[in-house]
Structures are given as C-alpha cells and as structure tokens.
Amino acid sequence: MIRNSRWRAGAERLAGASAGPVTGFALLLLVWKIISLRIGDIPAPETTLLAAYELFKNPFYDNGPNDVGIGWNILASLGRVALGFLLAAAVGIPLGFLIGRVPVMNAIFSPIISLLRPVSPLAWLPLGLLLFKAANPAAIWAIFICSIWPMIINTADGVKRxxxxxxxxxxxxNLxxxxxFTRILFPSVLPYMMTGVRLSIGTAWLVIVAAEMLTGGTGLGFWLWDEWNNLNVQNILIAVLVIGIVGLLLDLILLALAKRLDYSEA
Known part of the structure; x- marks a missing residue:
C-alpha cells in the first residue's frame, strides 16, 4: 500500500512537471501546422519529422567532403565549441578572479571588456581568418573571443560580492x-562562475552556427547553409530543431553540474 502511494505521488509529480513543457511543444506544433497550411513552401511538422527520422537512421555516413551524415556535422560543431569554450574558460575564469580580487587589474581591464564585449561575433571572424589563415582555427577563435566575456564578468562580480x-x-x-582562494573565494564565487559558464556555452553554440555558415567545411552551420542553397526547406527546419535541442541539452548538463557544485545546497 505504501509503495503504491509513493508510486502514485511520483507519477503525479512527473505529470505536473511535464504538463508545462508538453503544452508548450503542442502549441509550437500547432502554430507550425497553421503556418504550413497558409504558406505552401513551409513543410508540415509531420513530414519534417519523418524526414528527420530518415536522416537519423544513418547519421554517420560519409560520401565525401560535402556529403556526410548529420551525426558528423553535430560532432564537428561540438568539437569546435568544446575547444573554443575550454580555451575561454582557461583564460576567462582566472582573469575574472584577478579582476575581482585586485583593484588595479579591475581598473585596467574593465574599460577593455566594456569596449570589446558588445562587438558582434561575426566581426571577429575576418580577424581570425587573417591571423590563422584557415577556417577551422578562425571559427574556434570566434568562439573563444565571444564566450570569454560572460565568464570574466560573472566570476569577477562573484569575487566582489x-x-x-x-x-x-x-x-x-593570517591565511x-x-x-x-580555496576555502573562501572559490566556494563563494562558484554559483556566479557557473552562471557565466552557462551563458558562455550558449554564446559559443550561437557563434559556431554563424561561423560555420561563412567558413564552410563540416558542421551544422555549413550543413544548414548548404541545404538553403539546395532550397531544401525540410532539412533547414530539421537543422534549426537539432541546433535548439543540442543547445538545450548543453544548458541542462551545465545546470545539473551547477546544482551539484552549489555549496549553499549542501
């Protein structure tokens, strides 16, 4: 009896937690269906999902440089994001601690950050091509320079607080x-730092799609642009959904990590 009541309570909590997201996705599909009925060039949700199923049946085929499965494109984009993001974290988090801890560093770097942070991600891409003479390092450079600011700012703000x-x-x-650092600053700053990390991974994922559209090669951005050139609207919609789902999963992973590392909930 007790086990049944616990199961029922768990099912009710799950139903309550999933009601909002399910309703939201249902509304999205409804709006999508209405638009597809009014605009003939927009594929309906059911045909797009069937096309996605066909794409993901064999996601890792390789027929040459410009004809690879969607799995390879996702992995290529994730690899660039991971490298640029880790480089940004390796530089941005320590720099944020220094800026928050040392007033002189704050006075030196705050104007520079305020000047460079609003610059569009795509504005950095030509400089990356000029510096590195290759598309892949230029894309990683764009990710690095655009995702570093949230980590610096949030970490420095956490130290100041x-x-x-x-x-x-x-x-x-006389510590x-x-x-x-290890006993006071790091535990206190960790929630702010993780907020910066979550903002940075979102920025990195946004930047890589735009960068790959311009640099070409393998990746979700290049694949989306190539499908546009082929006027394959179904695959464009699939690319949008895949980009959104991967970005959501990245954010959920970091959110779970932030909760696990939050000393205030221990």
Whole structure:
C-alpha cells in the first residue's frame, strides 16, 4: 500500500512537471501546422519529422567532403565549441578572479571588456581568418573571443560580492592567498562562475552556427547553409530543431553540474 502511494505521488509529480513543457511543444506544433497550411513552401511538422527520422537512421555516413551524415556535422560543431569554450574558460575564469580580487587589474581591464564585449561575433571572424589563415582555427577563435566575456564578468562580480567579513577573518587568521582562494573565494564565487559558464556555452553554440555558415567545411552551420542553397526547406527546419535541442541539452548538463557544485545546497 505504501509503495503504491509513493508510486502514485511520483507519477503525479512527473505529470505536473511535464504538463508545462508538453503544452508548450503542442502549441509550437500547432502554430507550425497553421503556418504550413497558409504558406505552401513551409513543410508540415509531420513530414519534417519523418524526414528527420530518415536522416537519423544513418547519421554517420560519409560520401565525401560535402556529403556526410548529420551525426558528423553535430560532432564537428561540438568539437569546435568544446575547444573554443575550454580555451575561454582557461583564460576567462582566472582573469575574472584577478579582476575581482585586485583593484588595479579591475581598473585596467574593465574599460577593455566594456569596449570589446558588445562587438558582434561575426566581426571577429575576418580577424581570425587573417591571423590563422584557415577556417577551422578562425571559427574556434570566434568562439573563444565571444564566450570569454560572460565568464570574466560573472566570476569577477562573484569575487566582489564575497562578504568582507570572510576576508577579514582570513586576515586575522593570517591565511595564505591560496587558502583564501580555496576555502573562501572559490566556494563563494562558484554559483556566479557557473552562471557565466552557462551563458558562455550558449554564446559559443550561437557563434559556431554563424561561423560555420561563412567558413564552410563540416558542421551544422555549413550543413544548414548548404541545404538553403539546395532550397531544401525540410532539412533547414530539421537543422534549426537539432541546433535548439543540442543547445538545450548543453544548458541542462551545465545546470545539473551547477546544482551539484552549489555549496549553499549542501
């Protein structure tokens, strides 16, 4: 009896949590269907989903440089995003700690960040091509330079928000800078830092699609643009859905990681 009641309570919680997303997706499909009925060039949801099923039946075929399965395109985009994002994290997070901790560093870098942060991602791509003389490093460069700012800003803001009493106690105890970092700064700044990381991965995923449209090769952006040139609207819609789903999964993974590392919930 107790087991049945627990199962029922769990099912009710699951139904309550899924009601909103299911309703939202149903509305999206309904709007999509209405648009497809009014505009003949827009494929209906059911035909697009059937085409997606056919694409994903064999996602890793390879018929040459410009004819590979969607699986290879997803992996190529994820690989570029991972490399550019990790480089941005390796530079941006330590720099954010320094800017938040050292007033001189804040005075030096804040104007530079304010100047460069609003620059469009695509504006960095020609500079990357000029610097690296190749499309792939240029795309990674664009990801790096555009995803670094949220990590710097959020990490620095987190350091500045550390309660002064914590640092005063550290001074009284004569803690080393390393102990101040590991025992005070890092646990306090971690939620802000993870927010910056989530914003950065979203930015990186946005940038890579636009960059691949211009640089060519393998990747979701190039595949989307190639399908546009072939006037294959079904595959364009599939590309949009795939880009959205992968971006959502990346955000959910980082959100779960942020909750796991949040000391305040321990």
């Amino acid at each position: 550390v309660p002064p009493d914590y640092l005063n106690v550290a001074r009284v105890l 080393s800078e390393w102990k101040v």
